[in-house]
Amino acid sequence: MSSATLKRILHRALYPKPDSTHSISLFTTVSSSPDPLVTDAVAILTHRRCKSRWSTLRSLTPPGFTPSQFSDIILRLRNNPHLSLHFFLFTRRNSLCSHDVDSYSTLTHILARSRLKSHARDVLRLALRLASDDDGEDRISKVFRSLIKSYNRCGSAPFVFDLLVKSCLDSKEINGALMVMRKLKSRGITLQISTRNALISEVSRRRDASTGYKLYRQVFGLDDVTSVDKIKPNVNTFNLMMVSFYRERKTEMVERIWREMDEEVGCVPNAYSYSLLMETYFARGMMIEAEKIWEKMRLKGVVYDVVAYNTMIGGLCSNLEVTKAKELYGEMGSREIESTSLTYDHLVRGYCKVKDVDSAMVVYREMKRKSFEAEGLTIESLVEELCDDNKDRAVEAAEIVKEAVRESEFLPSQKCYELLIKRLCVEGKMDRALSIQAEMVGRGFKPNQETYNAFIDGYGRAGDEDTSSLLAIEMAESLKLRAEEE
Known part of the structure; x- marks a missing residue:
């Protein structure tokens, strides 16, 4: 008797097959001649303690398992x-199986049918990387065909193909995802609405909103009178399309999508939908229409959320209606809706637009107390207003920039530096202007004629004619050299 046969006999004695009352089978077909190695491996995995099962498996078959044996196990x-899953990771970690697309597909089905979706997607991504086109077959088609072939054997669920589509999108394989969708449709298998939305969103983002819109009508069969698809687009479908068109400044399409949502599909908009429409109207300067939408939300009982408030506050501030915006900010507090950094950014910039820098600074200090970081545009708006001709607050502006650079890695623009330097020179703060100029040069910005003139005039007003004259000479030489370089 061979040692291998003896080992199998010993394993069967030590690890008998599980009692049939505890085993559940989804299939009626059983192999007439099971592989002894598969039987032994299953016995070890199901009856050995965790600490010993893996070492026992290694000693059972040093050469490892074939992909087919792995699938059977x-x-x-x-x-x-x-x-x-642990067995799969064990075989990979110890190089005990040269997995192929079929073994990956079997594991994907098993994980998917148990709703372990994130793990199933991880395995699918591995399968997509492994699949090659040596036989002329596209790698995504190969994975798809393998999933189809093993689907019934594994007692899988249809959403396993949704996981494949999403895995394709994770790998930026839009064409592959669309191919899978079409092949499924030809077999009468429909994708979940979240998968369709993900497809539309990715196509809109990577191609353009119009292409995404065409795909939307296709995947929901809106232009196909023979379509029997029972799944209808939901509010998220319309929201993502409105966002895509808004980003491309195609505001008329945002309105069209809104009408289709209501009139063609009968889908009820949510607070975010209303916010998108208000944002569209504000972008076109249509204040009255935006405020009507706000009131419509109130009449329909749509609860205002922080996005809606921020949208309205931002729109009012951009259209110089800062008083109304501040009232809405107060309303947020009374409703216990926490403001965000964007709320404060809108208000600070709004006050700067109406030249009320004192109120802007009050809001900015409150923003800092709440540990929010201001956007770069907000900082530069404050600098511009503090450096206004009628105010001597350039040092205060310089401190704000210094603090923002230190705390939030704010990168001032050349215009911001030039504003500070010119105003500091006007106020006679020459040393501070020089330190700002040194920082500006250190960031790769070259002083222009206006910067030189600011220093020349500043030193002249301070009575330092020698420095002023030297700077005038340096400016002439610098401008001449720059002209030659260009």
């Missing part, structure tokens, strides 16, 4: 998907 472990 995890099929018999299909009611314990976590154990199947």
Whole structure:
């Protein structure tokens, strides 16, 4: 008797087959001649303690398992998907199986049918990387065909193909995802609405909003009178399309999508939908229409959320209606809706636009007390207003910039530096202007004629004619050299 046969006999004695009352089978077909190695491996995995099962498996078969054997093993472990996953990771970690697309597909089905979706997507991504086109077949088609082939054997669920589409999108394989969608449609398999939305969103983002809109009508069969698809677009479908068109400044399409949502599909908009429409009207300067939408939300009982408030506050501030915006800010507090950094950014910039820098600074200090970081545009708006001709607050502006650079990695623009330097020179703060100029040069910005003139005039007013004259000479030489370089 060979040592291998003896080892199998010993294993069968030590690890008998599980009692039939505890085993659940989804299939009526059983292999007439099971592989002894598969049987032994299943017995070890199901009856050995965790600490010893892995070392015992290594000693059982030093050469490892074939992909087919691996698939047979995890099929018999299909009611314990976590154990199947651990076994898979064990074989990879110890190089005990040269996995192929079919073994990956089997594991994907087992994980998917147990709703371990994130793990299933991870395995699918591995399958997509492994698949090659040596036989002329596209790698995504190969994975798809393997999933189809093993679908019934594994007792899988249709959403496993949604996971494949999403895995394609994760890998930026838009064409592959669309191909899978079409092949599924030809087989009468429909994708979940979240998958369709993900497809539309990715196509809109990577191509353009119009292409995404065409895909939307296709995947929901809106232009196909023979379509029997029972899944209808939801509010998220319309929101993502409105966002895509808004980003491309195609505001008329945002309105069209809004009408289709209501009139063609009968979908009820949510607070975010209303916010998108208000943002569209504000972008076109249509204040009255935006305020009507705000009131419509109130009449329909749509609860205002922080996005809606920020949209309205931002729109009012951009159209110089800062008093109304501040009233809405107060209303947020009374409703216990926490403001965000964007709320304060809108208000600070709004006050700067109406030349009320004192109120802007009050809001900015409150923003800092709440540990919010201001956007770069907000900082530069404050600098511009503090450096206004009628105010001597350039040092205060310089401190704001210094603090923002230190705390939030704010990168001032050349215009911001030039404003500070010119105003500091006007106020006679020459040393501070020089330090700002040194920082500006250190960031790669070259002083222009206006900067030189600011220093020349500043030193002249301070009575330092020698420095002023030297700077005039340096400016002439610098401008001449720059002209030659250009």
